[in-house]
Amino acid sequence: MTSERQANTYKGTRTQVVAAGAIAGLVSRFCIAPLDVLKIRLQLQYHSLSDPLSANLRRPSGVLDVARNIWKHEGITGFWKGNIPAEGLYLSYGAVQFLAYRSTNQAIDALAQKGEVKIPGTVKSFVAGAIAGTAATTATYPLDLLRTRFAAQGTEKVYTGLLASIRDITRHEGPTGFFRGLSAGVGQVIPYMGLFFAFYEGLKQPLSTVHLPFGSGDAVAGVTASVVSKSIVFPLDTVRKRLQVQGPTRSKFVGGARRPVYDRGIAATMGTIVQREGWRALYRGLSVSLIKAAPASAVTMWTYERALHVLQRFEEEA
Template structure:
C-alpha cells in the first residue's frame, strides 16, 4: 500500500467516525447512563417491601425513555451532548488509526495468508483494535466521566480539563487507562463485526461484478453499492454487539469516579452477584439503536470518501 493510500484511509476513517459521533451523541450519553451503577439515582420514587419484617428499598433502574425524560427535566437538553468535545477529539484519530492499521495489516497479511480470507480479516481487525484502543483510552475515559456528570440545571458543569485534573490527582497516569482491559475484551466485537462485514461486502461485489452497465446505469449501481455497504455494516454490527455486549457495561463501571470496581473479572463477578445477570445487558437496546446507524454512517462515509479520493 502506498503512502497516499494510507493517508486516504486515515482521512476517510476520521471523517466517518466524526460524522457518526455527532449524529448519535445523545444516544451515546443515554447508553452510558444506563450502563452506570449510579443509574438508580435517577429514580424518583422508591418502592418499599417487607422482607422478614424489615423495610428494604428495591429500586428498579429506569428504562431508556424514562432516563431520557429525567435527563431533560433535571439537566436540560445540553446534557445529551455531554462528552461530545472529547468524543470529537478522539473519534477522528481513533477511527483513522483503526482503518489505517486495518488496511495496512490486511495488505501485508494477504501476501502471507490466503488473500482476503477470514484469517486475514480477523488478524487485521484484532491488530487495528488493539492499536486504536491503546492510543486513545485516556480520551474515552474523560468522555465517560463527563457523560456521567449529573449536575442539575444552573450548576457549573465539569469541564474536560477539570476532569483530567481530578483523574490525575486521584490515580495518577494509571487512572487514564482504567477500563482498558474491558476495551481489549471488546476487540472480539470488532473482529466479529469486520469478518461478517467483509463477507457480506464481498458477496455484494461478486453479485454485481458480472453485470455490464452503461454510464448512467453505473451511477445507479454506485448508489446501490453504498446502500448495500450500509446494510452490511448495520447487520454485522448488530450480530457482533449482541454477542459481546457485557464488556461495554464492565468498561463503564471501571471508568466511574471513585468506583468500587477494580478489574475486568472482579467487575464481571460483582455486577451479576449484586444486580443479577440482566445488569450486564443494561442499555443494550439503546446501544443497538445508536450503534447501528452510527456504524452504518461511519462505514458508508469511509467507503464514500475512499471512493472519491481514489477517483
C-alpha cells in the same frame, strides 16, 4: 473506480485511509451522541437485589425515563455531554482503526505472496480487525474514559471542563487513572472488531448488487456486522463503563453513591455485578446500544467508503 472501491476496504494510500477514517468517525459521532449518553447512563445504573434500601427503590429506569430525566434536569445539551472528548475519540479512533486495518491486511498479503503464510479471507479480516481494534482502543483510551465520565455527570458537576478533568485525574489518580478499564476495553474490542470486519467483508460483496436510496449494500453490511458483534461482547462493555468511573470521584457520578467499588479486575467485576444485580444488569442498555450501533456503523462505513472514493477521485484529477 467503482469496482476498485468495492474490492477492499483497506485500498487507498495511507493518507487517504487516515483522512477517510477520521471523517467517518466525526460524522458518526455527531449523529449518535444522544444515544451514546443514554446507553452510558443505563449501564451505570445500580440496583441491588439484596440490599433492603436499594430493593425498596424503583427498579432501574428505562430508556424513556432516563431521556425524560436528562431533558427535565439538564436540558437538551445534556444529551451531548462528553461530546468534545468523544469527537476527539471518534476522530482519532477512526483514523487509527482503518490505518491499522489496512496495514495489517497489506502485511498479511505480503507474507502470502512470499509463500510464508496462507490465511483464508474471513480469517484475515478477523485478524486484521482485532489488531486494528486493539491499536485504536489503546491509543485513544484516555479520550474514551473522559467521554464516559462527562456523560456520567448528572446535575452535579464533577469536572468544570476538559482541561480541569485532565488536571484532576492526573493529580489524584496519576497517569494510570486515564486507563481504568483498559483490559476490559481490549478484551471487548478484539472479538468485536474481529467479528465486525469478518462479517462486514463477508457480507459486503454479496450485498454490493443491492441498490438502496443512499447507495450500495455497504451500509447494510455494516449494520448487520455491528449488531451481531455488539450483542456478543456487550457484557464487557458494561464492565468497562463501571471501571471507568472508579476512583476518588466515584460517588459523584450518576448512581455512584450506592455502586460498589470494583477494583479486582474484569472477572471479579463481572461476578460482583451478577451477584448483586443479576445477570440482566450486564445487558442494561443493550437495546440502546443496538439502536446506536445500526446508524453508527452504517454512517461510519458508508461515509468511509464515500470519503475514500472522493479522495481517490480528487487525487486522480489533480
